[in-house]
Amino acid sequence: MINTVPPAAIFIFGALLIPLLRGRLKGAYLLLLPVVGFINLINIPEGTHWVVRFLDYELIFGRVDRLSLLFGYIYHLISFIAILYALHVKDDIQHVAGFVYAGSSLGVVFAGDLFSLYLFWEIMTFSAVVLVWSNRTKASLAAGFRYLLVHVAGGLCLLAGIVLYVINTGSIEFGYIGLKDLAAYLIFIGFGVNCAWPCLHPWLPDAYPESTITGAVFMWTFTTKTAVYVLARAFPGTEALIWIGAIMTAFPIFYAVIENNLRRVLSYSLINQVGFMVCGIGIGTALSINGTVSHVFCHILYKALLVMSMGAVMYRTGKINCTDLGGLYKSMPLTCIFCIVGAASISGFPLFSGFISKSMVVEASAIGGMNMIWFLLMFSSVGVLEHAGIKVPYYAFFSHDSGIRTKEAPLNMLLAMGIAAFLCVFIGVFPGPLYSLLPYPVDFEPYTPFHVVGMSQLLFFGALAYILFVLSGIFPAEIRAINLDADWWYRKAGIAFYRFCNVPLNSFRLKIQHLLTKSVDSIANLSRNPLFIPNLAVTYGRLKIAKSYSSIIKSPGAIEEVTELESRLKHFHEMSKRVFDENIHRRPIGVGVLISFILIFFYALIYMITRK
């Protein structure tokens, strides 16, 4: 038995050494890091490890059970593939960010308490945004800021939920929470932002296509799947998740049909696939949870494969839009084959990995008698075939020949894709090893004639529809355009709201402010010498009357009076600006006596009236 450390520590601290190394040594070190991490992981026995006392609470950095272990395995595996794919990149910050991102995801997966979970959750956000910014374009900078904005908001929502939860229960242990009070709802929504739930999703198709070619493999893997993990841990069997998941599977496929940017197509496809997982968590039976977890495992591999193949296309051609690509099978045949393997896997063709995982979730919905959900999931399966299964490989590698002739992808990229493609087929043909790792004992046989023929019919006749559409020319043409999504609310409506605040509201506020400062000024002026207030007021009133009088009857006398009153008013104004001086403004003492007398008279009068 060797001494083990928390899985997150190897990645996060290991990443810090990367900038110190050079050349081949660095390459070897990058590849070794996930391998060392994996050896460490398989030597950790199940149970609770690395408990650290912090104030009055216990932080747990190693809650190891079948659920967290499986996520741990696939995270290590995909980190190895992703870093192999990125081996040619000279930009250290991307490697560091990638490993910190993967490490913090592992941190969340093995966290046994809410505090350390939150800590790693936030590290994930900030390391992921580095992978977007590393593209160093104006678009990626803006998209990265929007990504940060959404995730910090989601993180704060989660934090608020955690604080309330800890106050309510007195415990920071992270386990089953269930939707019962405000704290749970806040945590639920905090998780939902990272899971790209409908309406909370637009950060995903916005930021992911702007990430770097190699960073994309990390991006497409970690954030959403970690969110799936925490949902599976805290909210299994929550009915709301069934519908959220089913809607997630269905709505992005419409967007994927009309989207021009192939990496954005894969972003919508990611939401669709995560929908199957969320739905499985919501159903909450042993079969559906198994389905979710195995789908996470398979999905990470085939989605990474598709993203890598599109990345290779982008690396060689610098283009990613359907309108610019086509005919690349001629110059990138291996990438093309790998892409088709990924496409077949995600569509769930028999003998490919998607078939053995997705069908568990669909079967679980059928066993639960959920007609609507079952139809939605089946409909979405056809949608997956359309956008990820056919559109992505077809427009990149076949379709009309774009005339682009380039080289095959670099060796390290081909190897990374090759490993992923092999695993997609291997898991599809031999699902046994994966099934043996699932949280619950598996009582499901994917390869019955009924399943195979049913799924094949579904997919092949869907493909027939596609062929008929293309041959008849009805299929929606690729158009250079973007499609509005929910991010419109903070990219356009937000700006409009800001303008509304700025122009009408702010100018109204300015007017009032002006009025107030003016009146304060005049009051201050008058108060310098209050003696002139009556004089000013009377003269001002007389002037007004004289002016209106003279405008009606234009006699010389009236006009003369106006000019006289004006000069008098000016004089009083001048006088009032001087500070009160006893020697100039002295009044006979009798005036003071008279005023006091009048006041006493009124006082006596009021007293008399009110007494009766």
Next chain:
Amino acid sequence: MNGEIEAKKEKEYLFDKPKNVKRLLGVFYILLLLLLTIDFFILKHPNFPWEGWPGFYAVFGFVAFVALIFVAKYILRPIVKRKEDYYD
């Protein structure tokens, strides 16, 4: 001039020949027929009654695909389509 010569030199690829595309489609259509016939000979274990109907999955797959394309093309696209520089 040079370009023309290169274009002539470039080798003809698999799907440049319409014959090969036709062959592929032919194989595909045969597979479709096969899937429909095999449907009658397999043991079914449906969860819903409609799953047992012959050819249900084939019809569903076809209809769902058609519905998806029509909704995306004729309803969603006119609503959400904008110029590429819309947000700039």
